Amino acid sequence: MATPKVEDYLKAIYEFQGYDKLVAPSVVATKMGVKPPTVTSMLQRMDDEGLVEYECYQGARLTESGEKEALKVLRHHRLLELFLTEKLGYDWSEVHDEADELEHYISEKLGNRMEEILEFPLVDPHGEPIPTADLEIRRKETHHPLPACKQGDVAIISEVRHSKPDILTYLTNVGATLSTVFEVTDVAPFGMVTIEVKATSQTLSLPTEVAANIYVSQTSEGTTIESKRLKEMI
Structure with a gap:
């Protein structure tokens, strides 16, 4: 099971990788607020764990296993953001940091229950697509x-x-x-x-x-x- 820190790295790489694109350590470092050598060390570790494919001095891309883990975290994050706004009265400007803290501790069962209570929403409060329970992402082709x-x-x-x-x-x-x-x-x-x-x-x-x-x-x-x-x- 990935640690919260590893999950944050997976989510950051997912955000920036395109089709088979390598994400540079400097990009991840800026996103995570850490120094590039720290990122390089983490990417090497994640490569050993089969979560990313790391190429020295070039960057990393998620493996199939890594992408699956990233989508799990992203699903929980976006469901939490919507739950906080729809059920607890949060403003959309307040939910990101809260969801960042909670996303690592949500079980699959609880995530599915939140989705059911929210009546199977397609997007979070910011309009970003929520991955399905099968970890499929609904792409918006026309915007x-x-x-x-x-x-x-x-x-x-x-x-x-x-x-x-x-x-x-x-x-x-x-x-x-x-x-x-x-x-x-x-x-x-x-x-x-x-x-x-x-x-x-x-x-x-x-x-x-x-x-x-x-x-x-x-x-x-x-x-x-x-x-x-x-x-x-x-």
């Missing part, structure tokens, strides 16, 4: 980062990949939470993304580093606007 939008696009916020309480609180205060419909009014090169929230007509400018972690899906209204533009060009 993309906010900075990929063009001026005039109308979209809906489908996922927020931020865990910092101050950023989440700010987004709440300006009305930019999950399912918020907005129009992109300006996209500055290498700078701010400005949107107008449809429900309140409030305009807000988001720095690129914030906007890049907000994922959106185009609405039918956005499709209609785009079709209208095309007709006007003909």
